[in-house]
Amino acid sequence: MIKLTILGSTGSIGRNTLSIVQKNPKLFKVVALAANKNISVMLKQCLEFKPEYVAMHDKKSAIKLIRILNQYSCNTKVLSGANGVYEIADLDDIDQVMSAITGIAGLIPTLIAVTKGKRILLANKETLIVCGQLFFNAIKKYNTQVLPVDSEHNAIFQILSTDAQNNLGFLKLQDYAIKKIILTGSGGPVRHIPLYYLKNITPNEACKHPNWHMGRKISVDSATMMNKGFEYIEAKYFFNASSKEIDIIIHPESIIHSMVYYIDGSINAQLGIPDMTIPISYCMSYPNRINSDLPFCDFNKLSSLTFAKPDYKRYPCLQLAINICYNGQTPTIILNASNEIAVDEFLKGNLKFTDIAKVNYNMVEKLTFHEPKNINEILDIDNEVRILTTNYVKNLTKLY
Numbered sequence: 436m437i438k439l440t441i442l443g444s445t446g447s448i449g450r451n452t453l454s455i456v457q458k459n460p461k462l463f464k465v466v467a468l469a470a471n472k473n474i475s476v477m478l479k480q481c482l483e484f485k486p487e488y489v490a491m492h493d494k495k496s497a498i499k500l501i502r503i504l505n506q507y508s509c510n511t512k513v514l515s516g517a518n519g520v521y522e523i524a525d526l527d528d529i530d531q532v533m534s535a536i537t538g539i540a541g542l543i544p545t546l547i548a549v550t551k552g553k554r555i556l557l558a559n560k561e562t563l564i565v566c567g568q569l570f571f572n573a574i575k576k577y578n579t580q581v582l583p584v585d586s587e588h589n590a591i592f593q594i595l596s597t598d599a600q601n602n603l604g605f606l607k608l609q610d611y612a613i614k615k616i617i618l619t620g621s622g623g624p625v626r627h628i629p630l631y632y633l634k635n636i637t638p639n640e641a642c643k644h645p646n647w648h649m650g651r652k653i654s655v656d657s658a659t660m661m662n663k664g665f666e667y668i669e670a671k672y673f674f675n676a677s678s679k680e681i682d683i684i685i686h687p688e689s690i691i692h693s694m695v696y697y698i699d700g701s702i703n704a705q706l707g708i709p710d711m712t713i714p715i716s717y718c719m720s721y722p723n724r725i726n727s728d729l730p731f732c733d734f735n736k737l738s739s740l741t742f743a744k745p746d747y748k749r750y751p752c753l754q755l756a757i758n759i760c761y762n763g764q765t766p767t768i769i770l771n772a773s774n775e776i777a778v779d780e781f782l783k784g785n786l787k788f789t790d791i792a793k794v795n796y797n798m799v800e801k802l803t804f805h806e807p808k809n810i811n812e813i814l815d816i817d818n819e820v821r822i823l824t825t826n827y828v829k830n831l832t833k834l835y
Contacts, residue, residue: 437463437719440523440553442544443535444468445476447650448558448584448711452533453480455716459725467523469536469544472496478503481511488512488526490519492540517543524548531719534559535584537652538775539817542566546810549573549581556718558584560665565768565813567672571604582718587618587666588673589714590693590705597722606675609698616674617694619686620663620745621709625788626687630749636788638781655778659791660745664756668767671760678761683753685743690732708732751792755799765804768813772820773798780828790831798824 439456443449449470456463465484470477472493481489481504489511491497497515504511514522517540524532524544531554534545541559546566548555550573557563562570574581581603583589592600599611608616624643625636642654656662663683670681689709696702707713708730716727747754752774759766777794780786786794802820807813 436461438466438528438530439463439533439719440467440469440526440529440531440548441465441533441535442469442520442524442541442548443533443537443559444480445470445473446535446537448535448715449533450476451712451715452535452719453484455712455719455725455727456484458728462725463719466529467526469520469523471536471540474500474503481509482507485509486511488514488523490514490523492517492520520544521547525551527551529553531556533584533715533719534562537650539565539771539814542813543810546570546573549579550577552577552579555579555581556584556715557581558715560585560669561771563669563672564665564771565764565817566810567668567764567767569810569813571672574604582721583669583673584711584714584718585666585669586709586711586714587620587693588669589717591616591670591674591695593705593717594693594695594703603673604675608674608676608680612698613680613695614698615680615682615696616670616676617696618663618666618670618681618683619689619691619693620660620666620683621657621687621689622685622743622745623658623660625658625749626685633749634787634789638784641781641788651782652775652778655781655791656774658788659752660750661752661756661774661778661791661795663745663750664753665771667753667757668760678757683745683757685745686741688737688740690737690740706732752795755792755795759799763806764813765806765816766799768807768816769799769802769804769820770795772817773824776821776824776828780832785832786828794824794828794831797827 441449441452465486467488468486469490474496494515497513501513524547532548533556535558539561545562583592641658642651691704691706694702694704712727716725773795777791804816
C-alpha cells in the first residue's frame with residue numbers, strides 16, 4: 436500500500452487526488468494532509484480518510500478544526516502554522532508526496548519533502564518558476580524522483596523512454612532523438628473576444644474556462660495565457676530544453692495535451708479528455724496505470740482538432756514569459772510575484788484584465804536583483820517584489 440501525503444489537499448488537485456484514493460482504497464493510504472484555512476473541506480477529508488496528521492497553515496483555523504474533530508472523536512493530530520506544514524512535509528514513513536499548495540507557499544514544503552528522498556508528484560508551479568535549477572540539484576543530491584502533474588508536462592513525460600523519465604532536469608533531448616517538444620494550450624475563455632473589449636473582461640468571465648475546471652487564480656492565468664508561459668518555464672527545467680526545443684501552439688479542444696517531435700520527422704502525441712484526474716492518477720500509480728473510471732475520448736463525436744499560433748497581442752503575458760525564460764532565475768521570480776499580486780487585485784475588482792500584463796511588464800523591466808544562490812535569497816527577492824508591485828498597483832488604481 437502506497438503511503439501518501441497531500442500538500443494542498445483542499446484545492447482542486449488535492450481533491451482530485453483524494454478522489455483517486457477513494458476509488459482505490461487498497462492501493463493508497465492517506466497519512467497526512469495540509470491546507471491553508473478551508474476547515475469545512477478539511478473536516479470532511481479527515482472524517483473520510485482518517486489521516487494520522489493534518490496541518491492548517493492558518494492557526495485560527497487549526498484551533499477550530501481541533502475543536503470540531505474532538506466532537507467526532509477523531510484521533511487525527513492537528514498541527515498549525517507554516518511549521519506545522521513543514522512537519523507534515525518532513526514525515527519519514529511516506530512513499531510519495533503530492534505537492535499541490537498554490538503559490539510560493541508551496542516552495543519550502545516541497546523542498547523539505549525532497550530532502551526525505553520521497554517520490555514527489557509536482558503540481559506546484561512555483562517550485563520550478565522561482566527555483567528550477569536549485570530544485571533539480573536537490574533532486575539529484577537526495578536521489579529523489581519527481582513526476583510532473585501538469586497535464587502538458589505529464590503528457591511529454593508519458594511519451595519519453597524510461598531512461599529519460601529517470602533523468603528529468605538533466606536530459607539532453609538530442610540524445611533521445613528528440614528535436615522539439617510542443618506544449619498545447621486552449622487559448623482560454625477570451626480567445627474569440629475582440630482585442631478592444633479585453634479591458635472590460637470581468638473576473639467571472641475570465642474564470643469561465645471552456646474545457647478545464649480550475650481555481651480562480653489559475654483560471655485567470657489561463658485567460659491571460661500566463662499559465663502557459665509558466666509551463667514554458669517549467670518545461671525548460673523538467674526537460675532541460677533550449678529555447679529552440681520548446682514551442683507552444685493553440686489547440687482549443689484540449690484533446691492533445693503535448694507532442695514530441697523526433698529528428699526523423701515522427702511526432703508522438705498524448706491525447707485524452709481534459710480532466711486532471713488522468714495525469715494525477717498516472718503519477719500516483721507510476722510506472723503502472725489504474726482505472727480512473729473516466730470516459731474515453733470518442734473520436735466519432737469529434738468533428739475536428741484545430742491548431743493555431745498564439746496571438747501575442749492577445750496574450751502579452753505569454754510573450755513576456757518566453758522572452759525572460761533564459762535570462763536567469765531572477766526575472767522569473769519577479770514575474771511570478773508580480774503576476775500573483777496583479778491577478779489577486781483583478782479578482783478583487785481593483786484592476787482591469789489588461790492591467791495584469793501592464794503590471795507584469797513594468798515590474799520585470801524596472802526591477803533588478805542579483806541571481807539568488809539559495810532559498811532564503813529567493814524568498815527575499817519574492818517578498819521585495821510583492822511589496823513593490825503592491826505599491827505600483829495602488830498608484831495605478833488611482834488613475835481610475
